[in-house]
Structures are given as structure tokens and as C-alpha cells.
Amino acid sequence: MAAKLECSKCGAKLDLPIHCKRPMKIEKVGGTDKLVCWMGADCAVAEIPTHCGHPMRMPA
Ligand SMILES: [Zn+2]
Ligand SMILES: [Zn+2]
Known part of the structure; x- marks a missing residue:
């Protein structure tokens, strides 16, 4: 299952951008x-x- 970003307001989903052939992640x-x-x-x-x-x- 592909990792996705989600809008907390309306639930819209967006594929995570790919970098170095893998999905990026959220970090501080x-x-x-x-x-x-x-x-x-x-x-x-x-x-x-x-x-x-x-x-x-x-x-x-
Ligand atoms: Zn939204
Ligand atoms: Zn990279």
C-alpha cells in the first residue's frame, strides 16, 4: 500500500513525493x-x- 499524505480538514489524499526511488517521510x-x-x-x-x-x- 502506498504511503499517502492526508488533509485533516477534508480528507483529500496525495501520494508522498518520491526521492531516491522511495517515498519521502515526515521528520522535524x-x-x-x-x-x-x-x-x-x-x-x-x-x-x-x-x-x-x-x-x-x-x-x-
Ligand atoms: Zn483539504
Ligand atoms: Zn534522496
């Missing part, structure tokens, strides 16, 4: 949640997409 970078490559923040860091004015999150 400098105290803020970011999308981070599974290889680590040294490889790639991206902003979490927003939906309904809020950052999307991993479904519980």
Missing part, C-alpha cells in the same frame, strides 16, 4: 515538520504540501 527539521528523503535531510528536504490552508499529514 529545525523544529518544523518537513518532507525528508529516506536517505536523510542531507539528501533532500521539501515543504509539506498544504490543503485547506493546513499542512497535510500522515493518516493516523
